[in-house]
Amino acid sequence: MRNYIIKRILLIIPVIIIVALIAFFITNLMPGDPVRVILGDFATEQQVIRLEQELGLDQPLIIRFFNWLSSIVRGDFGNSIYLDAPVSEILFNRIKPTFMIAIFSQLFGLIMGLTLGIIAAVNHKKILDQFSIGFSLLGISIPSFWLSLILIYLFAVRLQWLPVSGYSSFSEVGLGALRYLILPSITLAFMQAGLIARMTRSAMLDTLKKDYIRTARSKGLSAKAIVLKHAFRNSLLPIITVIGHNFAVLLGGTWIIETIFVIPGTGFLAINAIMRRDIPVIQACIIFVAFIYIILNLLVDLSYGLINPKIKYN
Structure with missing residues (x-):
C-alpha cells in the first residue's frame, strides 16, 4: 500500500499543474478588465496604466503564468485585487x-x-x-x-x-x-x-x-x-x-x-x-x-x- 500511496501523491503534482494552467488562462482570458472594476468607469488612462504596472498586469501572459506558478508552489497565491489582502489568508478564513x-x-x-x-x-x-x-x-x-x-x-x-x-x-x-x-x-x-x-x-x-x-x-x-x-x-x-x-x-x-x-x-x-x-x-x-x-x-x-x-x- 505504501508504494501505491506514494504513486498517487506523485500524480497529484501534474494534475495540480494542469488545473493551475487551465485556471490561469481561463481567468485571464475572461472578458472584462479588473483594473477598470477597481478604478471605476471614470478613471484616467494614466491611472489605469499605473495600476496595471503595480499589479503586474502589463507583462506578457506567459511570463505572468510562470511567475504565478512559482509563487503558488511556495504557497503564495498573491494578494486579492479587491480586498488587498493575501489570498491564502482570505481562503483559510473562509474554509x-x-x-x-x-x-x-x-x-x-x-x-x-x-x-x-x-x-x-x-x-x-x-x-x-x-x-x-x-x-x-x-x-x-x-x-x-x-x-x-x-x-x-x-x-x-x-x-x-x-x-x-x-x-x-x-x-x-x-x-x-x-x-x-x-x-x-x-x-x-x-x-x-x-x-x-x-x-x-x-x-x-x-x-x-x-x-x-x-x-x-x-x-x-x-x-x-x-x-x-x-x-x-x-x-x-x-x-x-x-x-x-x-x-x-x-x-x-x-x-x-x-x-x-x-x-x-x-x-x-x-x-x-x-x-x-x-x-x-x-x-x-x-x-x-x-x-x-x-x-x-x-x-x-x-x-x-x-x-x-x-x-x-x-
Missing part, C-alpha cells in the same frame, strides 16, 4: 464555514439516505420501497436553490424559528451557531440523501441475492444480523464512493447555497470574486476545489482496502 456546513449536511444526508436505502432494500417492491424511490427521486430532482427558498419562507419568515441568513461560529455564540446551520445543511442534505438512498438500495439488493446471504438465512441468523452485518457491510464500496464524491462537492464550496444564505464560505468568496474580477482569488478557489477532489478520491480509494481486505494495491 471553516464551508467545512461546518459540509459536515452537518453530510451527517443529515447519511442518516436519511442510509436509513431509507436499507429499508427500501429489505422491503423490496413493497410500499416502503416505493416511498424510498420517490424520496430519492425528489431529492435528486428538486433544485437546491428552490428548496432553500421554500425552507426560508416556512421556517424563517412564517414560523420565525430560524434566521433567514447569516453565519456565526461556535466560538462566538456557542450552540446558538446551530440555528444558522440547520436550513442550509438540510437543503444540501436533501440531495445527498437522495443519492445515498438510491445507491444503498441498489447495492444491497445485489448483495441480498448472493449465496452467502441464503446460507446465513438457512443457519437461522436474525434478519437484523443478516442485513447489517453481512448485506450492508458487503455493499459499502459503491456507497462509500458516492459519499466521498458528495463530501468533495460540499467541501469544494456550495456556491449557490452559501450565496442564498449569505454564508461567508469558499463558495460565497468565489462568487464575489467572479463578480469583481478578482483574478487571484478565483484562481485560488479553483485550485482549492481541485485539491479537495484529489485528496478525497485518494482517501476513498484507500478506504476500499479497509472495507474489503481482498483488495490489493499495486
Whole structure:
C-alpha cells in the first residue's frame, strides 16, 4: 500500500499543474478588465496604466503564468485585487464555514439516505420501497436553490424559528451557531440523501441475492444480523464512493447555497470574486476545489482496502 500511496501523491503534482494552467488562462482570458472594476468607469488612462504596472498586469501572459506558478508552489497565491489582502489568508478564513456546513449536511444526508436505502432494500417492491424511490427521486430532482427558498419562507419568515441568513461560529455564540446551520445543511442534505438512498438500495439488493446471504438465512441468523452485518457491510464500496464524491462537492464550496444564505464560505468568496474580477482569488478557489477532489478520491480509494481486505494495491 505504501508504494501505491506514494504513486498517487506523485500524480497529484501534474494534475495540480494542469488545473493551475487551465485556471490561469481561463481567468485571464475572461472578458472584462479588473483594473477598470477597481478604478471605476471614470478613471484616467494614466491611472489605469499605473495600476496595471503595480499589479503586474502589463507583462506578457506567459511570463505572468510562470511567475504565478512559482509563487503558488511556495504557497503564495498573491494578494486579492479587491480586498488587498493575501489570498491564502482570505481562503483559510473562509474554509471553516464551508467545512461546518459540509459536515452537518453530510451527517443529515447519511442518516436519511442510509436509513431509507436499507429499508427500501429489505422491503423490496413493497410500499416502503416505493416511498424510498420517490424520496430519492425528489431529492435528486428538486433544485437546491428552490428548496432553500421554500425552507426560508416556512421556517424563517412564517414560523420565525430560524434566521433567514447569516453565519456565526461556535466560538462566538456557542450552540446558538446551530440555528444558522440547520436550513442550509438540510437543503444540501436533501440531495445527498437522495443519492445515498438510491445507491444503498441498489447495492444491497445485489448483495441480498448472493449465496452467502441464503446460507446465513438457512443457519437461522436474525434478519437484523443478516442485513447489517453481512448485506450492508458487503455493499459499502459503491456507497462509500458516492459519499466521498458528495463530501468533495460540499467541501469544494456550495456556491449557490452559501450565496442564498449569505454564508461567508469558499463558495460565497468565489462568487464575489467572479463578480469583481478578482483574478487571484478565483484562481485560488479553483485550485482549492481541485485539491479537495484529489485528496478525497485518494482517501476513498484507500478506504476500499479497509472495507474489503481482498483488495490489493499495486
